């Protein structure tokens with residue numbers, strides 16, 4: 001594309017406008033009603049450290065950009081082609097030790113400074129001491145859902161991770177060991193910490209210490225198959241007492257009524273029990289999420305749908321309608337059995 005005269009300036013102007021617009025859109029996102037996955041709104045120490053570093057890198061590179069761009073603009077304007085030019089080249093300058101030393105040494109110093117700052121943040125996140133009262137969680141990535149185990153507390157759940165608030169008065173960080181049951185996944189809740197992969201046969205670890213209660217969202221950040229996009233992360237940060245209450249409730253086996261319901265009989269005589277666990281019953285499969293306290297979760301299928309009776313029925317009839325390519329087969333049940341089965345699932349509080 002060849003641009004001439006005022007067209008050229010208009011083109012440059014529009015490019016600058018686009019740049020300023022997208023930059024300000026990114027920052028407007030950081031104002032309070034921000035997106036729940038905003039990397040500019042850290043709420044936990046590792047995320048804050050990374051955010052601080054990113055501002056430092058942005059400032060350094062921003063200054064470099066301004067200096068280089070101003071010099072460039074100055075030269076373009078000052079030495080532009082003029083009508084009065086006589087067609088000869090201006091006098092050329094060759095070799096200047098001072099200039100060459102300057103443009104070698106200054107960039108080296110800048111790179112060293114960026115390197116040191118980055119190394120400091122990585123060390124501060126990776127070498128953090130683990131206090132005795134830290135919550136211990138094992139997160140296992142599955143195609144396409146998350147299994148969470150609290151070995152010291154005797155809790156197993158899926159997709160919705162609960163952790164206590166951690167602040168200066170009551171530090172209670174959560175240390176997460178990351179494993180995979182099949183292929184590579186990646187745990188990334190941008191407001192809480194950097195991204196860490198879950199690699200088969202290679203345990204990784206990370207930690208978070210969320211300062212404010214709330215729901216923090218994320219997303220599997222390593223392509224892991226067809227339903228990677230619907231492998232969502234939900235972290236529920238609760239006040240300590242609320243968290244302890246949740247743990248107590250999750251430790252209970254399923255409430256089994258004396259008269260075994262029609263729905264429970266269907267569940268226990270269908271393939272469901274080969275893939276799902278309901279503590280306190282014969283169901284002890286591990287291929288799919290633990291269903292002991294299914295009703296305590298807001299969503300099903302790793303955040304792909306809200307946990308409503310209609311969605312549950314649709315999920316059991318045809319998981320592909322909600323999550324095409326999910327690894328749960330469509331269960332062929334009569335309407336009557338489906339209703340009874342759903343009624344049973346609704347009792348798993």
Ligand SMILES: [Cu+2]
Pocket residue numbers: 141142143144184185186220221222223224228231
């Ligand atoms: Cu994944």
